[in-house]
Amino acid sequence: MxxxxxxxxxxxxxxxxxxxxxxxxxxxxxxxxxxxxxxxxxxxxxxxPSPRAIAALRDATPEMWQYADPEAHDLRHAMAAHHGIAPAHIMLGEGIDALLGNLVRLLIAPGDAVVTSAGAYPTFNYHVTGFGGTLHMVPYAGDHEDPAALIARAAEVGAKLIYLANPDNPMGSHHPATTIQTMIDAVPDGCLLILDEAYVDLAPDGTAPALDPTSTSVIRMRTFSKAHGLAGLRIGYAIGPAPLIAAFERVRNHFGVNRAAQVAALAALADPDxxxxxxxxxxxxxxxxxxxxxxxxxxxxxxxxxxxxxxxxxxxxxxxxxxxxxxxxxxxxxxxxxxxxxxxxxxxxxxxxxxxxxxxxxxxxxxxxxx
Amino acid sequence: MxxxxxxxxxxxxxxxxxxxxxxxxxxxxxxxxxxxxxxxxxxxxxxxPSPRAIAALRDATPEMWQYADPEAHDLRHAMAAHHGIAPAHIMLGEGIDALLGNLVRLLIAPGDAVVTSAGAYPTFNYHVTGFGGTLHMVPYAGDHEDPAALIARAAEVGAKLIYLANPDNPMGSHHPATTIQTMIDAVPDGCLLILDEAYVDLAPDGTAPALDPTSTSVIRMRTFSKAHGLAGLRIGYAIGPAPLIAAFERVRNHFGVNRAAQVAALAALADPDxxxxxxxxxxxxxxxxxxxxxxxxxxxxxxxxxxxxxxxxxxxxxxxxxxxxxxxxxxxxxxxxxxxxxxxxxxxxxxxxxxxxxxxxxxxxxxxxxx
Missing domain, CATH: 3.90.1150.10 (Aspartate Aminotransferase, domain 1)
Structure with missing residues (x-):
């Protein structure tokens, strides 16, 4: 090349x-x-993945000539019911990676400050750099990300975004919900916490704070790629305040979440076992x-x-x-x-x-x- | 909302x-x-889609827990052989829509000029607006896009991008390859022609100019969504000069082209009938x-x-x-x-x-x- x-x-x-x-x-x-x-x-x-997801996908293969529903109405409503929140708080994307890219694009202009942990998810850093943001790295405290230090640095540099994964990748550690809720409550004005919960389905009870999608301090990222076993289909979602979720419509690839992913995720969600x-x-x-x-x-x-x-x-x-x-x-x-x-x-x-x-x-x- | x-x-x-x-x-x-x-x-x-694509997708459903190959090596090499060009001239994306978005992001800074036809593909305009570009609209000549007028306007406004679909959507008209080649040869220095050939598999012989992926004047967009019947899976591709194709690596969602799409497209390409x-x-x-x-x-x-x-x-x-x-x-x-x-x-x-x-x-x- x-x-x-x-x-x-x-x-x-x-x-x-x-x-x-x-x-x-x-x-x-x-x-x-x-x-x-x-x-x-x-x-x-x-x-x-769930055998139900595999069966649904097999059954749907002859329909792949049709574009998927850009609103993913059925899936988004099923997810809303599952989480006990309104659909207006949910945005789907081609994996968390695509959602992170769109979110950075929406909030970060060249030179804007972003805070993350040194050694945390590199794809997030890739997107921040890609839109000209300035990354500020906070060390882990031992093998845990350091919520208080992340908040302090965000206040110091006037960050627009903070990234934290709970549980953490690559260390596998986690903070209890109470610690994360304290962090959410301390997010500075004008700043947004990205709480990446890709692994939360596999964490101990009490790891995820209660969903409060009216909070403008945090956007939560979830995925069907990990516990649900659908990484190859590319489907993740964000939960956040309605005006921020609606803003994705300004920049996203509207037909990007493919039909196979929507069909399989809907079936996976319907399998309680x-x-x-x-x-x-x-x-x-x-x-x-x-x-x-x-x-x-x-x-x-x-x-x-x-x-x-x-x-x-x-x-x-x-x-x-x-x-x-x-x-x-x-x-x-x-x-x-x-x-x-x-x-x-x-x-x-x-x-x-x-x-x-x-x-x-x-x-x-x-x-x-x-x- | x-x-x-x-x-x-x-x-x-x-x-x-x-x-x-x-x-x-x-x-x-x-x-x-x-x-x-x-x-x-x-x-x-x-x-x-081809029955072979359906069969391949059904067979691959249990493997959807695996991320797809971000290089789509097997598919990209099969496409290169199919087109008689080197793989370094091919970039896959989540449909032409995603490729257009990335391409606009790579080339268009706020205020940069872009030329298209009034009434042509709205998703392209969406991306140009989304990255702050300035759209200059050229009228159709009757029910055909007007290559000479597009080139003239590009020269006049110092455009970095020109968009032309051949065959055209929404009018269904087309220009012969000779007209398009003349247009390619006339692209001003510093400008790039996006030749959207989403429908070219359905056009008369002699519609597509010969592929010359060393030309820095044009990038060609093709898709599995139309004649191949795989719209729901989201997979398109760009053919262009190697340095421009390589530039997509700076901004794209590397794991975005899902496994179902890669499997089905590879099988579709192998079906000559x-x-x-x-x-x-x-x-x-x-x-x-x-x-x-x-x-x-x-x-x-x-x-x-x-x-x-x-x-x-x-x-x-x-x-x-x-x-x-x-x-x-x-x-x-x-x-x-x-x-x-x-x-x-x-x-x-x-x-x-x-x-x-x-x-x-x-x-x-x-x-x-x-x-």
Missing amino acids: ADTTDPRLTPLAASLPATVPFVGPETMERQRGTPFAARLGANESAFG WLPHVRAQVVDSRAALSRIAADNGLTALPSATNFVTIDCGQDGAFARRVLTALLDHGIFARMPGVPPHDRCIRITCGPADAMAAFAAALPRALAAAQD | ADTTDPRLTPLAASLPATVPFVGPETMERQRGTPFAARLGANESAFG WLPHVRAQVVDSRAALSRIAADNGLTALPSATNFVTIDCGQDGAFARRVLTALLDHGIFARMPGVPPHDRCIRITCGPADAMAAFAAALPRALAAAQD
Whole structure:
């Protein structure tokens, strides 16, 4: 691919990094010449979607010639009933990623201040940079994001947006609802908290504050990609105050949430049994990952998500060698990018065969990393 | 929905229209309280996708827990082979709509000039306005877009983008490849022609100029939504010079082209028989629509697309009454928005039962419109 830059780009676009920021596991597989034995790097749900969602999608395949409803009326109303809120508080998008992009576009002009945690979700940072915002990074407090420090920095720099994921990715930690509610109540005037709850369906009871979609201080992000097992279809949603939700209509790709996603998500939402099933599987898998870590002299951090972050006990260079060796041994995994969290590797929960593949590969990866 | 505006929007976002710009047929069905008998308003392909695409999608449903390949490697390489060009010249997106949005974002800063035809694709205008560009409208020449006038206006206003659809929507007209090549050769320095070829698979041979993806004057837009019958899955693509194609990596939603779309499009591309089948069906349907128009004393315009634009023989107010009456009689259709083209209604091709429903409704709609 040519590495020259098109001279017609806007000054902002020309200033953005030219490298591809997100490399998928398929690219790694092509580079290594063979598929991974276990796909444990993207926090997908290998427990799959609800059988009802699969059946609904199969039944709907002949209808894919029709554009989807741009209002996603049936799904949005079902979600509103599910959450006990009005549909005007819900906006769907092509995954949380697309919603974050549109939200940043709506609120961030070049030079506007945005506060997030150093090492938190890189796609959010990508969007902020992409619209010319200025990122202010707050360190984690240990292995937790630091709500009070995020609020303090936002007040100090006059931020328009604060990003916090609860539970957190990549550390798997979480704050209880009371802590998050205190944070919401402290959001400065003129600022908005993005509360990314992609993993909240997998967290302990008491992690999510009660929904109050009339609050103008916070917008909540949820997804069908994690516990619901529909990552490949791209559907997430935002819950927030009606005027902010309505503002998405000014910039979004109105026909972007595809018909397969709407059909499958509606069926998934109507299945009361699947999330409890997935939660039980995830609890088992977290325990398996903790045991595997302990068997190899490593420490698994507590997790409120469908992944376990494992402290490799040394520095970032060592953990990076462990990760590389895992990849060489057929395990797709990832790791935190920023010290001191880069002492860890991050392993997605999965069924027994995937756990067994990881258990077999880890000792060999550790041996290779010691060399 | 609250109609107040969130005070935190950027000045640009606050300046954008607050109304929902695109109303889907499902919304109209909810308003009328009953489904349409025939869905002939969105230029979807009621002939459906290739049976191979349907089968591939059904087989892939259990895999929807996996994010799709953000590079869409297999599909992009298959498309490159299909078109006889290198993969570096192809960018996939969530429909042409998403590609237009990203392209405008890359090239248009507030105040930059953009040239299009008055009455052409409104979603393109939506994106230009959304990024603060200034739209310059050129009238059609009769029922055709006017390539020479578009080029002249672009030179006059120093446009960074020109938009032309060939074949055209909403008029169904087309220019031969030689005319379009002359236009490409005349694009001013510093300007880019967006050649929207969404309908080109349905046009006569000799409509598309030969692909020359090294040309920096043009980017071509194609889609699986029209002839391929996969509108609901949202997948389109751009063909252009490698540095411009690479620039999309700076702003796009990398995981946005969903797995269902990639699977179905790959299977559709591998079926050599489906497009000829669809083309034959569309030819039959165009003839049926022309007959129905003539039977009612109206004139069908020549069409190079999967829709027929019918001149209702009077002014815009009359055609609007015809359209409203058609909707009342269960026919979802649309019409051009700008005079003098708003003397017409626009009817999508479809199978015999849909044509029969339109044939039954049109005389009643015309009678109602005369009142």
